[in-house]
Amino acid sequence: TxxxxxxxxxxxxxxxxxxxxxxxxxxxxxxVDKKNLQKNFDQNKDMITAEPLYILLASHNHPDAHQYVREKTLESQRTGKSLRELVKKDKTVQPYLKKFSRKQMELIEHPETYTGMAVQKTEEACAYWRKKLKI
Missing domain, CATH: 1.20.5 (Single alpha-helices involved in coiled-coils or other helix-helix interfaces)
Incomplete structure (x- = not known):
């Protein structure tokens, strides 16, 4: 032994x-501190908007969507103006924004609805552990 x-x-x-x-x-x-969650979200919603914005611009054939959005987020931080406001006023990006569906524009206007791949990743993680733990 x-x-x-x-x-x-x-x-x-x-x-x-x-x-x-x-x-x-x-x-x-x-x-869950809902009040603090809302405060944090409000402080960062422009940065949350940046991801779906560059993905949608790229999907509508913007030649350098990531760089464009990066520059606009930096300008937003520097000037205090919202990313959405800066993008809406930029004439160079208007042809691409016009291609957005109403649902896509709503996503940019209301970043609280953006979940990215969170649902899919959660489902995959749960499926993995169900299989691994045989439950």
């Missing part, structure tokens, strides 16, 4: 149990 290593088994189990008890206690106290 391997009695030396077997002596650690109870200690490992007790340590694991203590970890579970602690995380359970912490998780019970967690709450």
């Amino acid at each position: 391997n009695s030396a290593s077997s002596r650690f088994t109870p200690e490992i189990l007790v340590g694991f149990l203590a970890s579970l008890v602690r995380i359970n206690r912490v998780m019970k106290k967690l709450v």
Whole structure:
């Protein structure tokens, strides 16, 4: 028998149990601070808008969508004007914006609706762990 290593088994189990008890206690106290979430979102919504904007511009054949949006976000930070405002006033990008569907424009106007690939990634992660854990 391997009695030396077997002596650690109870200690490992007790340590694991203590970890579970602690995380359970912490998780019970967690709450979503909706007011702070909204504040953080409002402070960063232009940066959230940037991703779908460059993807949509590229999908409508803008020659350098990523660089264009990057420059506009920097200008937004520098001037305090919103990214959407700067883009709407830029005549060079109007031909591409006119190609956007109403749903695409709403996504730019209302960045709170943008989820990117979050749903797909969540589903993939859940499927992976269901298979791995056989549940």
